[in-house]
Amino acid sequence: MSESSTPSTAPGAEDETRGDAAGVSRRGLLARSGAVGLGAAGAALLPGAVTAARAAAPAGTAGASPDAAGAPPLPAFDPIRPPAVPLAVRSPYLSTWMPADVPSGHWPTFWTGRVTAMTGIAVIDGVNYLFLGAPNVPDHPLPRGLVQRSLQLTATRSVFTLEGGGVRMTLTFLSPVEPGDLRRQSMPMSYLTAEVRSIDDAAHHVALYFDISGEWAHGNSGTKIRWAQEQVAGAGSGPSLTSLSFTPDSPQVLQENADTASWGTVVWSAANQPGLTWQIGADTVVRPAALADGRLGDTSDSGQPRAINDRWPVFAFHFDLGSVTGAPRTAELSVGHVREPAVSYLGAPLPPLWRSYWSSWQDMAAFFHADAGAARGRTDALDRRIQKDATAAGGPKYAALCALALRQAYGGTELVSRDGKPWAFLKEISSDGNVSTIDVTYPAMPAFLYTDPEYLRLLLEPMLDYPENGGWPKEFAEHDLGSSYPNAAGHNDGNEEDMPVEESANMLLMTAAYLTRADAAAAKEFATAHYTILRQWADYLVANALDPGYQNQTDDFTGFIAHSANLALKGIVAIGAMGVVATAAGNATDATRYRATARDYAAQWVGKAQDTTPDHLKLAYDQPGTWSLKYNGYPDALLGLGLVPASVAKEEGDWYLTQVNQFGIPLDPRHSYTKGDWEMWTAAWLRGHPVSRILIDTLYDFATATPNRIPFTDLYDTVSANQTGFQARPVVGGIFALLSLGR
Structure with missing residues (x-):
């Protein structure tokens, strides 16, 4: 990301982005008095209540009338307005959230509050619509954003319904929980799917742009990273993948920085389909290129390793979906964080369990994509x-x-x-x-x-x-x-x-x-x-x-x-x-x-x-x-002991x-x-x-x-x-x- 597009980007500034609570130990809370500001208390906010404080309160129903200013209705939250929306939440080190009600105009963050940038832009009939993240794209202002109609939260997924330009997009973040299946539960990966269709009986040309930043790889943005692109063969009848991966140049195995793993590889993959292009490079280069050219260059910057905050390398995919009518067109991606060893126990390094089933993360990623329909x-x-x-x-x-x-x-x-x-x-x-x-x-x-x-x-x-x-x-x-x-x-x-x-x-x-x-x-x-x-x-x-x-x-x-x-x-x-x-x-x-x-x-x-x-x-x-x-x-009730x-x-x-x-x-x-x-x-x-x-x-x-x-x-x-x-x-x-x- 460019300096102008990231709220806190200086090396060593990461701890400041975390907020007080993220770094307070349980014992450190002993010093807290428990006193509260009485002015913060108020009536409980329930689903369906349209309040004057639009930015801070839970939103109304999907069918709510526009407000007095003629704005679109507030989005519905089904069944709850979450304090932060889980996006990719699969392990202690793959834990990214949206700290806002709507994804456009806000950066996703690691659980600490440190930015783990993810960008999403839709181009509909030549008009750019932001739907994820808060990028600053040189020469391509983003005054339009898709309007969020609803956010549905289930135990395993967060589903945003967004509309604009005659198109409806369903943006789904799925982090599977797989009871009874250790092989699938062991995969430190999460799905991101965008499904688009026309809602006005007209055909629309639609392209989707996604990227993530090097911030996913380390807790300090001054850290140098290396990256690679590769084609991954499909598993069984599953799709082949384009995978963009990056890792600290000098990994510190079994160590953390700002609660983030200082070793391991971020894996960002897209299922191959006609119209898919990719690029790795500076955010101020890659994003404008996608919007100007309608595609990416299938190229990777050669100047590596380089620091996460040195011209902010991003890892981008562009899906040209062509003419979209009432039948849905889909872009499917996944993000993961793989590391070996996973932990140490009494001095002995232990591998992640997924290595008992796959010889490489590439094989695991291929299986993960082939399994997407069944996982859903x-x-x-x-x-x-x-x-x-x-x-x-x-x-x-x-x-x-x-x-x-x-x-x-x-x-x-x-x-x-x-x-x-x-x-x-x-x-x-x-x-x-x-x-x-x-x-x-x-x-x-x-x-x-x-x-x-x-x-x-x-x-x-x-x-x-x-x-x-x-x-x-x-x-x-x-x-x-x-x-x-x-x-x-x-x-x-x-x-x-x-x-x-x-x-x-x-x-x-x-x-x-x-x-x-x-x-x-x-x-x-x-x-x-x-x-x-x-x-x-x-x-x-x-x-x-x-x-x-x-x-x-x-x-x-x-x-x-x-x-x-x-x-x-x-x-x-x-x-x-x-x-x-x-x-x-x-x-x-x-x-x-x-x-x-x-x-x-x-x-x-x-x-x-x-x-x-x-x-x-x-x-x-x-x-x-x-x-x-x-x-x-x-536990007395749980065990049926009848002691109380x-x-x-x-x-x-x-x-x-x-x-x-x-x-x-x-x-x-x-x-x-x-x-x-x-x-x-x-x-x-x-x-x-x-x-x-x-x-x-x-x-x-x-x-x-x-x-x-x-x-x-x-x-x-x-x-x-x-x-x-x-x-x-x-x-x-x-x-x-x-x-x-x-x-």
Whole structure:
């Protein structure tokens, strides 16, 4: 991109583009006061509400009348106006979003807010229409833009419907989620499809121009990159491809810059068809050439390597679709980020799992394009299943939240091969950046449990292998597998962010949840293989969970706490979960003992946690007059343990009804912020109580009203709808908590 077309382009300026929240660690949030600006609060914004603040508010229906100035109707958002629109979201390093309601005039960004430019221009009967990005094209001003009629969001795709010049374009960004299919799930690639047709009964000559910038390759735009063009043979009956690829000239393997991989290759491919041309070169050269000549030169700049911000090399495709009538004409592209190795585990580099199926990224890309039609069918079926099940579980607003959350949950993970066996790792995006953080995997669990329990098992495997074989020195479970993704270096010196009751309980609860969904043989094998370490953690909880000492816990931004009622509940339910593990392993004696202990502790817990009023449970045993969301009631419901009395659950639900703010219920009375994942866990635990629907509705209202145009945050203020911290984290998988109860 040219200097005039990029909002922040100076070397070293990338961190400034990220915004405050992207770089704040969970521990760094301890300094925040929780105070909010009361002027930011307002009425919840719902679909169909046409507001005066057109740029900031969710839009109206597709059939809304023009406003008083005669402007086109506001676009419809079905079923939600997302804070940021997921475009290509497939892995921790392929995570690009549109931080605006409409794609024209705005640059896509990496999840941090750093620009990852993508441009789209339609030429209809000789008139140029911008529909994606914010380019400055020398000698070719772009005063026209396609008018967005709607944005449809499903669990796997974002579909923009745009019109102009007598033509309708359907622009679809599809990032597949492939439950039960490790080969397809392992592909770090995403589809982009543009379908155009005439809508005025006339024929129109249409051409489409797309490019992406070198910014996709590295977090610092002063970095030098190399590039290549090649023809890739089709797979089976699939199309051949023109692939444009680029990579850092001096890759730093297994290192990051601004949360972006400092090694690997960006792969940008188009399915070959008549009228397709390509070019690699400076943005100020390539874009004007396409608009002036109606084609690209099929040439590549020879001056490489060169810095991303040195004449801004772009990687461009031009589709001359010819005369377009009522029958649709299509341009199909894909974008991916491939790297080898994917991660390291205790010093050993591990390859991405896709390398177990294809010998090269070229072969994988060819398969990906050949599979496009089938992928659309599979993901459409998944989208419809989630919509149907979620609507039944929590209503249409709940289904909308699930649609917004799924790609983000899976996009924080990736599949690798370890000694020929598949494993999955998770990045703690936007907080500490740790590898496979247990208390980040735990809130994300419901999404994997609902869509693919075996994927949850793959996430658990390395978390169990490390304490079993890797040198973890403590009696309780580790917090994470490494301080900085993608290096799972462990903590053999024991120096980490200890959360003793928290992480030990999380591991038992996730394991038991998996076992309840696995077939009997697989459950027995898994429980038996890991029984020793799981029983060690269960015994730690027996000794420490009923009245936890002064410990850290998952909501570490609130600080250490002693006698925490919610943490105690987690530990007690986890002891009950060990009964599930013991049963799966065939150890009836242990099963009876752990279940009896859990029941005894639960009865004591009710007495210790009950406030003196007494109409609710306390935040901590020694803090009368306080309260907190007891979201750890959810795993009790999930596992069917029945440890929390129904009367206590009702009492809590009734209390929460008195604490509702405009955009949700605070975590506890110390702050006005909350966490969306824990709200949905609470809604699942209290399903059937009126507060469950209120929690869903207010989280939906937050998502539609928040002024922060970032990937879905899980930590936000319930008064102002402002982000308090975090974004793009996989913990939004917790939104699937209600769905997970029905399977």
